[in-house]
Amino acid sequence: MEKWIGASGVCINRNAQILMVLQGKPEEKKVWSVPSGGLEKNETIEECCIREIFEETGYEAEIVKRLFVKEGVSYGFEVEVHYFEVKVVGGNAKIQDPDQLIYDIAWKSADEIKDLELSFPEDRNLLIELINKKMVF
Structure with missing residues (x-):
């Protein structure tokens, strides 16, 4: 099985909202996800994260910390996805995805995430938990 990283x-x-994108291939139903994408040749996983955020949302970001690595099988591929907490340091909301798979950019609250159709439904509780942790000062 091919591995996607x-x-x-x-x-x-x-405002305790997560940056999300509405995505999907033209023939697919569109679903929500945090900005993400595949590792390109000669790129670190951190560079991949920052590039994907910029391509999908127009925001310039920097990594705050590594959160975790999710491994498994998704859409018929073995996957290894590195999750990072990031912060916006510049740019403006603008879809500029070279793959043309992004249809909307939005900031979503924990309550909204509960009802969203997600690309990766297994991430729902994690995203809500991360928002709730950020709200504790």
């Missing part, structure tokens, strides 16, 4: 950026703003 990628990165996801989890960005939570001061």
Whole structure:
């Protein structure tokens, strides 16, 4: 089985909302996800995370910390996805995805995430938990 390696950026703003994108192939139903994508040749996993956020959302970001690595099988591929907490340091919301798979960019609250159709439903509780942790000062 072919292995896909990628990165996801989890960005939570001061309003306790996560940066998310609505994505899918033209013929597919569109679903929500944190910005993410595949590792390119000669790129570190951290560089992949930052590049994907910029391509999918127009925001410039920097990594705050590594969160975890998710491994398993998804859509028929063995996957290894590195999740990072990131913060926006510049840019503006703008879809500029070279793959043309992004249809919307939005900041979503924990309550909204409960009802969203996600690309990776197994991430739902994790995303809500990360928002709730950020709300504790």
